[in-house]
Amino acid sequence: MACDEGQEEHLVRLARDVDARIAQLRTAFGEIGDQRLTVMAAVTIADELSEARARIRALESDLDGQRDARASALARIEASEEVVARTIDEAAERLEKLAREIAPPAPRAIGMG
Template sequence: MGQVTVRVGGYSHPVSCEDGQEAHLVSLAAEVDKRVNSIKAMGGQFGESRLILLGALLLADEVHDLKVALAQARAGQVAAAPQPDPRLAERLARIADRIEGIAQTLDRP
């Protein structure tokens, strides 16, 4: 079993993977790191878990758009390329705030 240490948002994370998949895992982590760095560039104080959550949400949004485009292409529909939403990171930050607020109320007895 292979193991690599990846850096995301300035934090190191040891991760195991199948032998031979180390370079692929490093490449995936670099994609997550790009999203996390774009969130950090907005300013504000975010903890490690929140940065990774927001980065994951950005990636999930991209995957969703690609799945929709693929389904449309398979159905023979021509779809316009999705336009990036510059407010997406801000919206995701607000969503994360709401999630954290809910999580805090669940932690209370």
């Protein structure tokens, strides 16, 4: 089988995995023919791949939900920060107004001459 340069080891590992599957099936079912064992190995590998893809889809969906929840939480935090900042500004304005109201009047300069 041809493969890209540098992929030889990966291809060898895959072939070993398939051989191991066939050996497991041969142990479980006996000598039922290489073609049947190879097809059974292919079907079990395809089943695992299907389950893995379903799990990936579920994890991606969960991740999307987490991203949405995070974005929503950040929006709520930002809105809360704006409310707090506005409240602080309003309180500062009221304090300044009160300070002006209770401060003694500034002494008036008396002109000489």
